[in-house]
Amino acid sequence: MSKGITSRQEDYSKWYNDIVVKADLAENSGVRGSMVIKPYGYAIWEKMKEQLDKMFKETGHQNAYFPLFIPKSYFTKEASHVDGFAKECAVVTHYRLKTNQKGEIVVDENAKLEEELIVRPTSETIIWSTYKKWIHSYRDLPILINQWANVVRWEMRTRLFLRTSEFLWQEGHTAHATAEEAIAETKQMLDIYAEFAEKWMAMPVIKGSKSESERFAGALDTLSIEAMMQDGKALQAGTSHFLGQNFAKAFEVKFTSKEGNEEYVWASSWGVSTRLMGALIMAHSDDKGLVLPPKLAPIQVVIVPIYKNEDQLETIRIKVKEITEKLKTKDISFKFDDRTTQRPGFKFAEWELKGVPIRLAIGPRDIENGTIELARRDTSEKKIYNIEGIENIIKDLLHEIQDNIFKKALKFRKENTFKADTYDEFKKIIEKGGFVLAHWDGTAETEEKIQQETKATIRNIPFDSPEEEGKCIVTGKPSKRRALFAKAY
RNA sequence: CGGGGCGUAGCGCAGCCCGGUUAGCGCAUCUGCUUUGGGAGCAGAGGGUCGCAGGUUCGAAUCCUGCCGCCCCGACCA
CATH class of the missing domain: 3.40.50.800 (Anticodon-binding domain)
Structure with a gap:
């Protein structure tokens, strides 16, 4: 093992990478953008999994497993969903290799699949195509299922744990008879994520809802928890989506209500991934290496x-x-x-x-x-x-x-969270790094303008942001609540 | 997909411009001795298709052509 790691001040990203590699958590593999999670890193992930799984089960969820491959036709049924993921899908087109005249192993062109299979970037479509078979009556509801799985999103730029082409996660997919119930589920799961982040990861988070342009592809509402990393940037640590009846309509999932009416099912989905490992590292670690919260440390005491x-x-x-x-x-x-x-x-x-x-x-x-x-x-x-x-x-x-370590992280976040009432002020803070609470007119245009000019995005609109009369820092139009802005991972 | 850079030992690099005989350095590895309350010291050893394929040449890591791979910046992005 070589001595020392790059200091945070010298080069923050290098520091992060040094910790991941030198603390023996993970390393890059021969596959571009895909990592090997090493035993020590995996042990931490297992601790996270164990606790989350317990919390899911305590709230009535069950685990199941759905296929890795999704037929293209399923995938394309929900329009905005395809829009969101189409550009980063791995696609299986053939099922056989052969040896050519030169003795090389090549794809057998005769073994072309009639219908291409998408390697799941998320499982809403395959799961809802299955739920169609399971749900007929209000008596079949709710369905509260979680899956621990790997997914693939063909990202252009990857970083160990923070963004990899293949990652491990859990995805909950629930089906409900009413919108209220699905919304309550969406909120409940966000609360579970927040509790896990704060009590187990010792990482304070801000709960809120996403702006329309940051919403999950196919959702009516996306809730998130956002954490501050030591460089003042935000990291989305978990999301919970209210999917409305979008997937039920796309897959024709209807049930007969108590009153005898045929209705579409209401849905939620929610997930956290190995990205939490990245959050854990960046929330607490120092120039000597990793700092683990005792509740997630595979080894609590070394002698x-x-x-x-x-x-x-x-x-x-x-x-x-x-x-x-x-x-x-x-x-x-x-x-x-x-x-x-x-x-x-x-x-x-x-x-x-x-x-x-x-x-x-x-x-x-x-x-x-x-x-x-x-x-x-x-x-x-x-x-x-x-x-x-x-x-x-x-x-x-x-x-x-x-x-x-929780208090330390909370103190750091407080010291680096500011209110801005003018665009100039806003730019100065974002430049330095940190969270900014500012009024916004609610339009995607303004949001985009801010992102273009400052690289900051709306992380979420915090639930605890009080109602107040304000003016959008860019357009001056009226706003009732402050949104949370930051540069993000 | 646009711009830039890099492929030489397990890792990090020098050598290339200006071709020349045993291809070098640091870390790591192995052996031995001395050490052990904050990343040990000394001595020795092993380890290389110089990314791949052609070409020029008496001679190529070095020059030329083509190909492949990777990284960074941008674009893109749960």
Whole structure:
């Protein structure tokens, strides 16, 4: 492992990339724009998945699995949906290879598919074509299904975790008898995402609804949570869409209501992806490497032995065993790093790079005194504690760290969120980086003008943005609420 | 798709302009000894179709032609 990572100040994107690669989270693969998620990175994703999955199930959802391939005809049924995704679809056209006269492996032109298959960029169409078969009566509703899957969007420019051609995600697809119910579901799932972001990722988010031009292709309303990264840019961390009856109409999904009327089904869909990994990294990490919130850290405590010979290591091993037994009773995950091939200093640096919240170091000195050195990743603070009762101290400290990094992120967001009442003010803030709350006349033209001139977009219109009389910073037309603007990932 | 750049050891690069005999450096790897409370030191070793294909030449990493791949900027974008 090479020393050091680029500092945030020097080159923020390089810093991000260094962390991903050097903390062993992921790397680029031989396929353009597609990444390999390495075991340590995948372990973090698994922690996220586990918690989200639990939250989905607690709210009555079930998991299912739908095909990777979508027949082109399904895909093209909902017009705005096609418009939104057509330019980034991978398409399967053949099903066989052959060897030509030169001995090369080539596509067998005789094995052309009658109908091309789209590799799913999202599954609304395949799922709604299936729901048609499942839904006939109001008694069949609601359907509350989630799927954990991979999807492909052929992006022009990719970055590890933040935007890759293939990514992992979950997509919820629900069907309801009424608009109210579907809207309530849409909101509920956004709340779940926000709770997960704040309580688990320790990342404060702003809930709101998207402007029309940022809406999901085929949705009537898109809600999002937006988080601020350390460079002041916004990252969309999750979306929940109210799809109205668009997909039901496109796929002819009707049900007979209690009153005996034939009606179209109402829908929602919602998703978060491996992009959350990128958010997690950029929300908390520092120039020494990753900083993980204890609740998502695959290893919460790492123990590094310090010794001069095999005898000393053996003594330490026995002591460590006592400690780890106690950690187990407190449900604390740990790793005893007894590799003899690396020296302590190397291990310290490595585990800091990997963001382990707490490090214990124990050597002959400690054995003699019944003590242990404890270092916090979030503050870099080091303290000597008695081994007796250390498990309680660690348990409390893990909560404190979780809390501390959330507060730190919240403070940073507050310090970098501003109100602007003139376009000049607005431009200055955007230039520097940060969130801007400003009045906007509600038109796509103004939104586009702002984006063209400043590269900032409307992230969302925050739910907690109070009603107030204002004037659009560009056109001066009246506005009732401030929208959240920022440059975004 | 437009503009720019790059392909030489696992990674990062020098050499190319001005052709010349064993193709070099740093990191990593391996071996040995000494080390181990903040990324060890010394000594030695291994590792290369110089992106691919042609051409020019006594001789090509170096010059010429074609091709392929990748990266950056722009355009595009849940």
